[in-house]
Amino acid sequence: ExxxxxxxxxxxxxxxxxxxxxxxxxxxxxxxxxxxxxxxxxxxxxxxxxxxxxxxxxxxxxxxxxxxxxxxxxxxxxxxxxxxxxxxxxxxxxxxxxxxxxxxxxxxxxxxxxxxxxxxxxxxxxxxxEPVFGRFATKGVISSTSCGMACMFTGLARAAFEEALKYTRERVQGGRPLIEHDVVKLKLSDMFLKVETARYFTRVVLRHVSERSRALTFDQSTAHALSAQVYATNIAYEVAHQSRQLHGANGLTKDYLIEKLYRDATAGLMEDGANEALSLEAAYSFLEEGRYTTE
Ligand SMILES: Cc1cc2nc3c(=O)[nH]c(=O)nc-3n(C[C@H](O)[C@H](O)[C@H](O)COP(=O)(O)OP(=O)(O)OC[C@H]3O[C@@H](n4cnc5c(N)ncnc54)[C@H](O)[C@@H]3O)c2cc1C
CATH class of the missing domain: 2.40.110.10 (Butyryl-CoA Dehydrogenase, subunit A, domain 2)
Known part of the structure; x- marks a missing residue:
């Protein structure tokens, strides 16, 4: 300790x-x-x-x-x-x-x-x-790190969404705050859906992986863990991009948090594995394990 x-x-x-x-x-x-x-x-x-x-x-x-x-x-x-x-x-x-x-x-x-x-x-x-332990352990470790990545980037997506809410309430164009324009409401609704689906998927997978890790059964679904990382990092990137657009040119300056969130979201697509490689490995895993649910 x-x-x-x-x-x-x-x-x-x-x-x-x-x-x-x-x-x-x-x-x-x-x-x-x-x-x-x-x-x-x-x-x-x-x-x-x-x-x-x-x-x-x-x-x-x-x-x-x-x-x-x-x-x-x-x-x-x-x-x-x-x-x-x-x-x-x-x-x-x-x-x-x-x-x-x-x-x-x-x-x-x-x-x-x-x-x-x-x-x-x-x-x-x-x-x-022994290599056999190495391969086995790597799958266990990467399931945990993928859950960590999914949590971190779900949080980033939420922060980007909240920055968009704040900015569109303050910024006035067309005679009223941006948030009062229906086109902006639709964009916010789309971001809300993305953040919430990332949150629910991440939570289910995190619970599954933590339960199996605590029980030392080593039978967690690697495919779900990797997919949670891919999903959450993609969502974070999309929502950060949408939020940055809603910030107008201000979103390109270091005076606004969204500029940093967008750069961090870009790095998330590669950290702890390129999303394409993680998706491919997820497919190999669920085909090998023959399991498509966390049950
Ligand atoms: C912020 C950050 C933190 C990191 N921390 C660590 C760390 O602590 N420890 C560590 O070891 N690494 C770390 N990395 C490295 C990370 O794991 C690698 O960047 C990642 O695995 C991709 O490897 P690569 O950069 O060599 O890209 P490459 O493997 O060269 O891939 C380049 C592109 O080709 C695609 N590609 C690769 N192979 C194939 C294939 N067989 N078929 C089709 N397409 C393919 C990929 O999807 C990607 O788009 C970190 C990276 C970042 C960005």
């Missing part, structure tokens, strides 16, 4: 040569087709493991974290399916943490590179030492 805030973690997964491969590779039947170049590898060495390679500069919190749950490639390093996971203190010799990258949205969440040059960890830091 970290009562003093000593542990600041990050989750480095993707590499320069493998981005969506890691999402699609969870269920894709022939992951060897994705190639075997550019992995961060872990190899047995005496009573521990040695790690080499670089993760891409997209790892969130990499510039400031002090621990990583690092996704590694295990021997015999044939493909993305030889996946493992270990804890790496980022203060160990051989670890390099890159500076924060300069990006469009979610700027309060810094990303940066992590490189590993003969970094030694003791055997018990390798939590997922």
């Amino acid at each position: 970290d009562t003093e805030g000593k542990y600041h973690g990050c989750w480095p997964v993707i590499e320069e040569a493998h981005g969506s491969d890691y999402v699609i590779g969870m269920s894709y039947p022939h992951p060897e087709e994705f190639g075997s170049k550019g992995f961060v590898t872990a190899d047995r060495d005496g009573d521990g493991w040695v790690i080499n390679g670089a993760k891409s500069y997209w790892t969130s919190s990499a510039p400031c974290a002090n621990y990583a749950f690092l996704i590694v490639n295990l021997p015999p390093h044939r493909s993305i399916a030889d996946i493992g996971g270990c804890i790496v203190p980022l203060t160990l010799p051989g670890v390099t943490q890159g500076p924060p990258i300069d990006k469009l949205g979610l700027r309060d969440d810094p990303q940066g590179e992590l490189a590993f040059d003969n970094v030694r960890i003791p055997a018990h830091y390798m939590l997922l030492a």
Whole structure:
């Protein structure tokens, strides 16, 4: 238990040569087709493991974290399916943490590179030492992170909607507040429907995944979790765009919150997996699991 805030973690997964491969590779039947170049590898060495390679500069919190749950490639390093996971203190010799990258949205969440040059960890830091556990655990972890993304971006959609309500009540055009024009009411109604459907879908999926996680049954529907992320991030992007349009030119300035919400919503379509890759993996998952409901 970290009562003093000593542990600041990050989750480095993707590499320069493998981005969506890691999402699609969870269920894709022939992951060897994705190639075997550019992995961060872990190899047995005496009573521990040695790690080499670089993760891409997209790892969130990499510039400031002090621990990583690092996704590694295990021997015999044939493909993305030889996946493992270990804890790496980022203060160990051989670890390099890159500076924060300069990006469009979610700027309060810094990303940066992590490189590993003969970094030694003791055997018990390798939590997922068999690929079969790695694949299994990745599905469990991504179900939880997808729920987190769905909650965060449902919240963003709601904030964008509320900004639109506020602005259209204040801004007068055509002799009356924008909100009194029926065309504007129709737009707000459409945004309301989107926010509410995202909220209900996210809530149902979050309840399902949390119940299964707490019960340690490991039978959560990955397809529902991934789809909740895709749905909520798409809705957030659409509602932020609609709200920004209702703000007129003011929506393009940093004086209005909607400018930031729109940039953050754009980043949400890619964070923790491109929506296209997540949708494809969702299809593989429900076909494999043969389940189309959370019951
Ligand atoms: C804000 C933010 C935070 C992030 N945090 C982290 C983090 O903490 N840890 C981490 O490891 N990563 C992180 N990422 C990286 C993120 O996981 C990747 O950006 C994402 O998985 C996509 O990989 P990529 O950028 O390499 O795009 P690519 O995989 O190169 O995809 C480019 C485009 O091609 C499409 N595409 C890719 N493969 C296929 C295919 N087989 N068939 C058809 N179309 C395809 C994709 O849908 C996409 O539109 C973060 C990204 C962002 C934006």
